[in-house]
Amino acid sequence: MGGRSVWRFADWVLQVDTSGSGPIFEAECTTCGESSGAADSKDEPEVWSLRHAGRFGHTGFRAMTTSFFRATRAESGGVRR
Template identity: 70%
Template sequence: MTSARSVWRFADWALTVDTSGSGPIYEQECMSCGDNSGAADGYEGPDVWCLRHAGRTGHTGFRCVVTTFFRATLAERRP
């Protein structure tokens, strides 16, 4: 009968912002009716959408969703 043997190795990982692709994605959502600005690469478009939506509807509450991308990498171990 052979027995199984396990080897455990621990490593340090680092989480950094992934700059290889696009930057953050911004989207605003009306808290009254659920309508949204659509996704954009900058915050200016969604902010303007909020102001126009408020002017048309009288809705004043909005939620901003920002999606940022990260990458996990093995951290170099110092001797």
Template identity: 80%
Template sequence: MARSVIRFADWSLSVDLSGSGPIFESECTTCGESSGTADEKEGPETWCLRHAGRTGHTGFRGITTSFFRAQKVGDQ
């Protein structure tokens, strides 16, 4: 992910790369069933196709969780 920084007063917010990377998940918008979480989006996307084949449900919600860290400016 591109490094972006948002500043507000003495605080800045940036993507936190110290722990987990983004987490991906797919949810069926018909029945609410979930693919479970994964470190890459391929698994949850493949799950959508398997779920469509198994149930006939065709609508899905893709959820990406990213992590941010707030830091006092000048407090490296």
């Protein structure tokens, strides 16, 4: 006797997750790979980049922003949370 499979399909919605911390900002030197470290504000990595440029003459930086998302199942008539 064979098994029976049931398939259920659902729509999903991806939203920015505001339940935890906000975005995380970081800068990385594209010359030497040194990093500013993670910060809650973009100001800290920007200041670090300017100081690093002044100290070492390196002028290229990679700006990284990490945001968090959460997937939730959509219901008819609105999004379920």
